[in-house]
Amino acid sequence: MPCLLKVALKKEENEETQKEVEIALLALSNIECYEMNKELYLSEIKEIIKYHQEHQNLTRLAYQSAWExxxxxxxxxxxxxxxxxxxxAKELEELEKCVDWKRKEREVKEKERREESVIKRWMHALKFYLRFSELWNEEHVELIRNVVQIFRDLRDNHREISKIFIQSLSEAAHCKAVKVEDLLISGAVDNVLEEMKQSTLYDELMWNFLHFFLKLSERLKEKESNVAEEEKRKELKRKIFEKLEEEGYEDFIKSFNGRFDLLYRKRVYKLSIIISDYFLNV
Structure with a gap:
């Protein structure tokens, strides 16, 4: 740890040093959580990030690793x-501008491939964050909106990468730190509804779409003890119900009736085989 941090703190402006710093930060970002000590590295990592923000001395991969x-x-x-x-949110927005998502995989340029790699690393880190975070943040809307936008740009030509983005939205729906209204305002609900119509039950993306609505449904069915919050929940539930009804969501889910057991054969245990679990009632 001390050796890696010493290398990561180098500030010389040359290609060799830049590569060493990148490798050191990449290694640090992959060390298991229980092996890390807050007092040992927190101030150093913050110093690395602050210095980069002032001097732009890191590659995108090194900077992402420091944040990871x-x-x-x-x-x-x-x-x-x-x-x-x-x-x-800011980095995803910047990275999204660096890649031409409309081009085919075989036409990818080396620089774009590196940018894609950094985006995927950001998304894997955000999946972890959304799975375990316990603190609500008002910026969740902007972050999720960026995830939705990039997914829309890459879904046609980059199906494999798009899985990470849908999985992140699925984790957001499950995460209590993310408010249900954040998912509605950010466009996540509309996006998943739109995508479901283009997939089949055998498509891995569909499993994540179903998980998204399963968790959304579970959360909207949970009554609030506070009277004002309970009224807000009912109103939000009504809004989402009307949106689902307008899009024919319930009929769409019913078309899968009798086939959910296929998911268990594929070991998709996080999904329910009870079809009513995916529905909302007002």
Whole structure:
């Protein structure tokens, strides 16, 4: 750990040093959580990030790795959490502009391939964050909106990469730190509804779409103890119900009736085989 941090803190502006820093940060970002010590590395990682923001000395991969260290270890830190969500949203927005998602896979340029790799790493880190985060952040809407936008850009020609984005939306629906209204405002609900119509039950993307609505349904069925919050829940539930009804969601799910057992044969245990679990009633 001390050796890797010492290398990562190098500030010389040459290609060899830049590569060493990148490798050191990449290694640090892959160390298991329980092996890390907050006092040992937190101030150093923050220094690396701050220096880059002032001098732009890191590659995108190195910068992402530095943030991944913080995201994976401090997703419950109230002070750092706001900054992490803001930075992730900003980086995804910038990276999205660097790649031509409309071109075919065989036409990919080496620089774009590197950018894609960094985007995938951001998304894997965000999947982890959305799975375990316990702190609500008002910037969740912007972050999820960026995830939705990139997915829309890449879904036609980059099906494999798009799985990571849909899985992240699925984790967001499951995460109590993300408000249900955030999923509605950000366009996540509309996007998943739209995509479901183009997939089949045998499509791995569909499993994540179903998981998204399964978790959404579960959360909207949970009554609030606070009277004002309970009224908000009912109103939000009504809005989403009307949207689903307008899009023919219930008929679509019913068309799968009797085939959900196929998911268990494929070991998709996170999904329910009870069809009513996917529905909302007002």
């Amino acid at each position: 260290i913080l995201i994976n270890r401090f997703y419950k830190d109230e002070i750092l959490e706001d900054v992490m969500v803001n930075e992730a």
